[in-house]
Amino acid sequence: MSNPYYLSHLKELEAEAIFVIREVVAQFEKPALLFSGGKDSIVLAYLSRKAFAPARIPFPLVHIDTGHNFPETMEYRDWLVNELGVKLIVGSVQESIDKGRAREETGINASRNALQTVTLLDTIEQHKFDAAMGGARRDEEKARAKERFFSHRDEFGQWDPKNQRPELWNLFNGRKHIGEHFRVFPISNWTEMDVWQYIYSENIPIPTLYLSHEREVIERDGALLSTSPWLKLKPGEIPMKRIVRFRTCGDMPITGAVESFADTVEKIIEEVAASRKTERGTRADDKRSETAMEDRKKSGYF
């Protein structure tokens, strides 16, 4: 590059995210990082390490455990917590159900995805977290394109899209009243491609789910779903072996796989570059209605 004083897009996005993560620690008393086990929250955890090195990450990882996780996600989570030397707090959806705080969905497409909101808000309240960082990106979904870096939530954890604080320059306003909290999204400006390029350039280990492997799946509404104890089969649905990988890591019964031979991060990047479908296109939770994400966000979803 002609001018040596210029950052690549990845370095600039990294600098922006680190700035936001540090702002959170400086402005809030009890922040936390919402860790789903997916690639976005993994990148967020690695950015956090970079932001505070050589000190340890000064906040815990919070995992909202649906009880319907891929075993690979849990294995990776425990490895990462150990690798980063960070505290892990688990909020259990099963516990919320047992306590009567949430009710299990029924029916063929039942999932615990929406129930996470109850457990998430309970966990935030129980631990008195005043800022919860997440790996959501604006390119993921329409309702997220207008989300702020610092997203204000009222005392019920709700998001009011019509009443968001304007966000200018690098000046983030984290002032709040008692009982309110913030959701903060340091990688707002990253795309799926940026995340993969960053994982590649920083050599970040990822769960094996993202890489091509053989798996028993069924086909439903055009999506390939992994067989699991939580997936009820409809008549006529026959499990079959396929070579697949996952583009997102959500609740196991609703996260669709794609057929793929990409078994390295480099090949994933090539695949993403050629892909004509969004990653959330494989998520059954977004397909419920045109405004499914906006409605869930308003009530306090991630």
Add this chain to the structure above:
Amino acid sequence: MSNINNQLLRFTTAGSVDDGKSTLIGRLLYDSKSIFEDQLAAVEASSAKKGFDYVDLSLLTDGLKSEREQGITIDVAYRYFATPRRKFIIADTPGHIQYTRNMVTGASTANLALILIDARKGLVEQTYRHSFIASLLKIPHIIVCVNKMDLVEYDQSVYDRIVAEYKAFSAKLEVSDIQFVPISALAGDNVVNRSEAMHWYQGATLLHMLESVHIESDHNHIDSRFPVQYVVRPQSKEHHDFRGYAGRVAGGIFRPGDDVTVLPSGFQSKVKAIHLGNALLEEAFAPMSVTLTLEDEIDISRGDIIAKPNNQPQAEQDIDLMLCWMNQRPVNLNTKLYIRHTSREVRGVLKEIQYKLDINSLHRVENVEQLGMNDIARVKIRTAQPLLIDSYRKNRITGSVILVDESTNETVAAGMIV
């Protein structure tokens, strides 16, 4: 493999429903293959549901239910696309007068502003307003797109007349780099692909301009400024004495061995090392996030600024601002507010409103005692403690502030230091 060393260009668009802004963004996203099949399918389904016989690309950008119901955009939306040469972030803002605050928000982080002019209508009120805000927020580059050329028979004289008129008007603005391009967003002329209908136009396509505009000098690399965000103290056996100052370089370049002055204390020291993660860096420049260590043990905390001995920001308590008021509740003289500047927050009071600007005519309105939503005014603020400031003209980071309401905690205004 896709390029991992692209540059990042942030640009803002502003326009009303009918000047083709959404179509242009749709065209850029579509022709650069940044729209996915499932997104397009969703938009096609919505268009059909509304009874349109065409695919309404504006549905791609109008995100919230409440907006789609009203058919207007109420907030800044961010869009992303990439070409083999650059990654782009679009801050897409609505153009109505009541949305000045959104335009200001989108412009605050932009390298470039896209201004759309309808070839049939020429320069209108909105053109002046968008251009003025771009210049007020010191966006370094402007591209003026003369759109809907297909509706004026691709007539060169129409284009030439609009360009001449814009040049005459923009001579009053402080924007050094302005380019022009005749396009049709609907037909695709000169957006991504060269127009077959305008052989008289020898310049670049819009996308080519976006890919090649010189943005390397947009950051200040002369006046060294490092606002301290957070003090890193590992307090572990291994790093027992480590005391690092975390922050994002706001201007200039820092290297190990550089003499520095810490403000407001005025203590002198030298940069010992520059850390990022496990790496030691040879230099840090804007907009890098790093951690500095110094040779001497000095008491430094969040809100301090590390600068060079011979080039320092001004410590001021009376601050002149160009202010954009962004809240529905108006503000009166002598209102107390929080002022956020770099990593520092102080209390202050609105001491004086020198004049309000009519942003269509640029006329000054004097004897004003109150500012309302979307007003832009020249004001004086008195702060409880000094702020370490530069003019906005010199540095967009150390020259900007936001004002926060003391009771609601809302961000109520944006200010550019004069």
